[in-house]
Amino acid sequence: MTLRSQDPRIAIIGGGIAGATAAVHLGELGLNVVLMEKSAGLVSGPPICHLHAGGNLYREIPEQQCIDLLEQSIETVRLYPHTLNVRPTLIAIPQSDLGQPEEILPRLVTIQNAYRKLVEQDAANQVLGAVDNYYRLYQREELERLAQQQQANPPQSDDEWVIPFAQHADLTQLKYPVVLVQEYGWSVFRLAASVDLTLEALPNCQVMLRTELVDATFQDHQWRLTYLDAQGERHTQTVDYLVNACGFETGRVDDMARHHRQRLVEFKAAYVTHWPACHQWWPEVIFHGPRGSEDGMAQLTPYADGTFQLHGMTESITLFADGLVASTPTSAQPQLPLYLQHKIERGWPMSAQKDRTVRAIQHMSRFVPSFDNAEFAGTPLFGAQQIPGDDVTLRAADVSFEANQYARLEVVKGSSALRAARQLVAVWQLKPDAGELSIEAEHPCSMAFTAQQVEQQAIRLCHARGYPAALAKVYGL
Template sequence: MTTNEMSDKKIAIIGGGIAGASIALCLSEIGLQVDLFEKGTSLVNGPPICHLHAGGNLYREIPDKQCITLLKESIEALRLYPDSVDYRPTVIAIPQQDAGQPLDLLPRLTLLQNEYQKLIEHDVNNQVLGEPGDYYRLFELEELQALALLDEKKVPETAEQWMIPFAKHVDLSLLKFPVVLVQEFGWNVFRLGATAALSLEKNELCQIHLNNKVTKIDQDKQQKWSITSEENGVTSTHEFDYLINAAGFKTGEIDDLAGFYRQRLVEFKAAYVTQWQGTEGLWPEVIFHGVRGTPEGMAQFTPYADNLVQLHGMTDEITLFENGLVANAENSSQPKLAPELLRKIDVGWLNQEITTRGQRAIAHLSRYIPAFKEATVTGKPLFGAQQIPGEDANLRAAGVSFENNNYARCEIVKASSVLTCADALMEKLFEIGFVDKSAIGARLFPITHSISDQAITERSELYTQQRGYPIALAYRNIKQS
């Protein structure tokens, strides 16, 4: 199939989050005409993304198979969006009161290390997490006590140097040993959105329709889709050969408009933006494991530029919410979030809510990092709702589902799953004669990789300001050397 033949087919994507924007990027780069409909004012403006999940080590409860999938998908996503990644490791620590044991993590870490080696042997370009032998490193109490005596480094270069601030400022008496340093990197949602938007704007085959709310969906006997959307009170209708539902937590609403049913969950979460002047060097990300939904839920410390720290506390009083996880009813594909949660999404947070939950997050982390009690809440949370297909709230690796009517749903839970979703879509589009087989699994993104780091930074700055966040969230602590 020639490029001209491919570009005769018109694809509609509803939803400009990480899934919709990335699918639009992939399909337009191989020569398909794509129209992307997004009801918001910019792309990739959804649930908080802060972590690449290169192995899923934050989640003890998920099976090894999902962890292997997340490792592979994270490497692919990093290769697609290298300028959106913060190249700093993550520390996994087990508190004394937790029932888990540090050495319980070892079989999974070893498995992931071996899988990473295999991926590099398959394609040397997959070596984006450092040397396979350095995928993880264990630190015993005695070594951390010695590191605590050293000066922190402005730009750490070794595993030991990354651990110095952890060793100096964490109350080590509260932890079990060893602790783990693993090559799970940070992921910046603002830089991610900027990269996708700049790439799509540069591609003549993609038309971006911002501020467009889809209000009606019809299909004729030839399986052509008719999509009606509204922008500033003005409606317009377009016809397409294929429809991709990538509407995030509103995926069920699009299913309802299209006449399909799908069982799913929706979960509302929030992370809190704080500022802390407490140390001299760059920190790794730090995870203190805990049981989700209890007062001892996982605590997550995610450092950004200019002393900003994003916090998760997996308790009902911080990141999780009462009635924040809901399933759909039999008469609709869309789960119904509580009105107070929808108000946060559609209108905004009350100042008191921001202060109260943000201070709880600071208190949750300062149990382990005592000096962190001096941190302050800085602006509104990073928040949103995510869909989870099916009934398993612990599902982390998910992709795409299909109907027989030239209709697909991109149902990712973690942002790194976007290329797996794209590959499955291309397989389906090949089956129905829309693309050439050579397009499946292609990892060539000449337009995307032509975008400069400076352009990404400038657009990221714009997004942080438009969305009301500190401009420092547009920057990375560490660039790839």
């Protein structure tokens, strides 16, 4: 691929899921890309574990956001085909919760119909299984019957996926029906591996790790970027377009570029556990509950080798009492409390890691009593999530544009990343014929790697970042 001197240069600041996906997409189109990331690796931000293909974890968001998440998720899976853990999700409403299962059923029909239309438009969109199998309902009697059965290895049907839940969950605590939906697991380490392998193979993409932007000035129709390298030495580069993909630190670059934007930032953590007694294939399980209360949602995400990631939407587990902060009239960058900033920059004290992991285990064992013998298995997955505007429930967002060839990627959920990158190309008219090909044909480099290559690279990343290899391994079908 030959780059001409007159080809525009695009700088992407931030190598999380949004910035890295933008670099992959623009790079695959043959554009001249510089990706700057201040940490030692790409895609290492807030925990990603679940492909929100329909937004069924969020009762509070409107249907249109659910459909947006479905469409974006399907696009992203097609770009990163080796990142899914193909197993269903169970959604249960405890007796203690004010919600009723019937309230989420009309939405499931709407999302299923949206999925059907997408598959009718393009058969390649059928990445979530058969349309008619998108969701299924289970009454208590069915679960009690399944509890008497033995699970195949690996499971061959939805019923077989449900068996461990039927055997171990306290069925007396739940309202019925329980919903099974084809929202799959999403491996953040195989995602990072896919990005690494693709960008290494694209000669028109320059990846600069341990590189921190310190100033951005627009003059003579170009952006002059000043940055520090890994040795702390100052350098400058000039580019034509500036893409702010700094995640929770997006406001810092907004301030440099003098483009103010209102936003929230929320610090969150998920906890890595090992359940020694588990020798079954679990689905993901969601026990709904009011966000921020002691009965907040409990989420059990399965991985290989008896490893489980836990969320508990209480302020003593996943959320933090002072972890939601807002921008101000004088700065677009919300300021996290110093102790949370230190967690991001320096890591957690071991005592805090273990305390919150134990609370997460206790929270889950309220509904799955035998889970109380699960153990701490390593560093929490954590980070801060940006939310544009002032609506803390917003989940489907992508990109906003300003004057002077400046854009910010405002991805709340990782599955929005490709949609955002495509908007950069469309609005800035970077490639007039972009979008005429299928996602697969448009990204030949991304498609060139095998599942085994991606998994092996992901395992290397797990080891390098201090996480169990189980988080990188393929789990499910």
